[in-house]
Amino acid sequence: MGLAEFIVQDMDGIIAEWEAFAATQLPGAAGMTALALRDHAPAILKAIAGDLATGQTRWEQSEKSKGRAPTEHGAPETAAQTHAVLRARNGFDIIQLVAEYRALRASVLRRWLDAVPLDRHGLGEVIRFNEALDQAVAESVAHFQDQVETSRNLLLAMLGHDMRTPLSNVLMTAHYLSQLQAGDAVAAAAGRLLRSGVSLRALIDDLSTFGRTSLGLGLDLARAELDLGAAVLDEVDQLRGAHPNRRIELEISGDTHGHWDGPRLQQLLRNLVSNALRYGASDTPVRVELRGEHDPVLLQVTNTGATLDAAAFGALFGPLQRGPALPDSEDSRDSLGLGLYIVREVAQAHGGDVAVQADGGLTTFSVHLPRRAPDARGS
Incomplete structure (x- = not known):
């Protein structure tokens, strides 16, 4: 009897062992019904049996063993993916999720080998079974992680x-x-x-x-006609009040009027200056410059400190990134590591960009802000 046929015939016994093991995964399994514990196990097993019965090339088998089986665009969720989402919602962690698949692997192979002597053909089926199960694990883990990330981001937003x-x-x-x-x-x-x-x-x-x-919602910009110079001056005044022991210099030139979201750009500036205060030397000023001679308008923040490694520039704008603050600089404990990520998001939402340059102990962040949204240039 082939392994695919055995899985279909022995489905009830395999699922009973799955359910018994799942019930031990506490606290998530506490209070779950037998139906909830079994969840998508039958569908996962049927998919694996179907895979075993389908002819595949050695390359296809190899890709599947690495969790890289091809998927059609717009295809519905697999049973393994749906199973992962439901387990995450029931409080299982990723270690428990993977443990379920380990137990399933051992259960199926043990029951089959007890019933059918292993020969050369059977050994090949064992390899195929492991490849199919590894693909299911990869699908479950990826979907489980997505569910956890979504839940975390919803919690943070709320x-x-x-x-x-x-x-x-x-x-x-x-x-x-x-x-x-x-x-x-x-x-x-x-x-x-x-x-x-x-x-x-x-x-x-x-x-x-x-x-x-x-969450993919984007920034909720509320654009209005704005004198960015006035908004920048107001934010710098607030930053000076919040950091009375630090020097923050400001220079504004040219025409600083445009169609922007003032509070968002103040948030952008606040993060740039806070970053400069945190990682810059405390005995030198942080310099803010707003230049409106051209379109886009240029906003720059410069601090003195250790020269950044150019190779690290790309990681600066990632979320939850925090570098080591200088010993005599502002403490970094009040930072979530989101400041420069927010700067980039706000700049790009306005159709602009942000760049960093470090040379000779000076670090300058430059933000280019078009005066009008790209789709409003001609109006």
């Missing part, structure tokens, strides 16, 4: 959204305390609270932006 209201109340109270003229001690405490609140608001803004972009 967390960022829900924290805005209580934080606004904290900032309003701190501002009220700072206006009371109740003595130096109260004023100093209110100032610390305001600075901490501003830092926390920046983290929440970045968290919300990361959540949206990771």
Whole structure:
């Protein structure tokens, strides 16, 4: 009896062992019904049996063993992919998911070898079975990871959204305390609270932006006619207040009017300056320049510090990337490692780009911002 035929005939016994093993995967399996524990096991086994009964080249077998079996565009989810999503939603972790497949492999082969003596043809079927099961594992793991990432990003987006209201109340109270003229001690405490609140608001803004972009929602730009020079001056003033011990220089020239999302560009600038303060030497100023002589407008932020390795430029704009801060620079514990990722996303959403140049101890980030959205240039 061939392995494919055996799997179909012994389906009930194999699935019973699958269910028994799945029930031991706690805490996810706690409270799950027998039907939920079995989940897509029958469909996965039928797919494997069908694969064993299908002629394949050695190259196709090799690709399948590496989890690289070809898939048709727009094809529905496989049973292994759907199984992974349901296991993730039930609280299984990826180790438990893979353990299910290990147990399934052992169960099928043990039961088959107990029933049918192994010969040369049977050995080839064992290899084919392992290849098909490895493809199912690859499909499940990839889909499981996607489900976990989506759930995490939804949580981050909701967390960022829900924290805005209580934080606004904290900032309003701190501002009220700072206006009371109740003595130096109260004023100093209110100032610390305001600075901490501003830092926390920046983290929440970045968290919300990361959540949206990771979910494929893009940035919600609210473009309006704007004097970017005024927005930049306002943001620099806030940054100076939040970092009273650091020097932030500002130079604005040319025509700085355009059609932009002011709060988003202030977020972009805040992240660039915060990055410069964090990784730049504390005894030298951070320099901000806004030049409106041309279109696109140029926004640059420069700091002095260790020269960046050009080979690392590409990784700078990835999410959750944090480099080692200088010993005498701003502490990096208030960073999520999203700052430069947000900078790139905001710049690109405006039809612009961002580049970095490091030479002779100077690091400059340059952002080019078209005055109008690409589809509004002619209007």
